[in-house]
Amino acid sequence: MSKPTSSDVVWHHATVTRERRQQMNGHRGAILWFTGLSGAGKSTLAHAVEEALHQQGCRTIVLDGDNVRHGLCGDLGFSSQDRTENIRRVGEVAKLFVEAGVIVLTAFISPFRDDRAKVRGIAQHGDFIEIYCQSSLEVCEQRDVKGLYKKARDGQIKDFTGISSPYEEPLKPELVVATGEQSLDECVAQVLSLLAQRNIAKQEG
16 A cells, blocks of 8 residues: 655655764654564553663653554554554554654554564664564453454454454574563563663663
C-alpha cells in the first residue's frame, strides 16, 4: 500500500545531526521491536523497560499497537495488506524518533517476518533490536483480558493472529524473552542487559 515518492521531494539534511542529539541525550537511539502473540506481554514489557530507562535518564517513547490505531493508523483494518501497511508506517515513525536520538519501544503483534524484515531494512545497521515475547497460545488465551481470543474462536473476529491468521515466529531475533514463564522483572532485566551489551544504554546497579 506504500506510495512511490514524488520526484519533487528532496530530503533535507538538518544541521543538528543524530550524533549531536545522542551526545546531548547521553545514549544511542534504537528501535526495540517487541513482537509476539496477543496477550504475550509485549505492551507490559515495553512499558516496564521504558520506565526503567526513564529512571536512568534516557529519552524514550513507546509506540503501542492499540494507541497507534487510534490515530496514525486509524484508517486500517486487520487484513494482511492493512497489517503490512500498519507496520510500514510504524517503522517509518520509529526511524524518525531514532534520528532524534530516542530509544523507541514498539509493541505490535507484527505477525509476518517479511514486514519485520522491511522495518529492519530501513533502519541503520544495529538500530533494530527484535525482541520475541515468547508465550504459548494457551497462556495467551488464559490472559485474554480483552476477550479477543474467545470472540475469534466464536467467529466474531476475522483474521485474528494465532486463531484464523498465522503468526510467523522470528528466526533470528536479537533476544527471546520467555514472557509466558518468567516474571516481568526477569524479562526487563534481560532487555536492559542486552542494551548495555550493545552500548545503547548503560545498565545501572
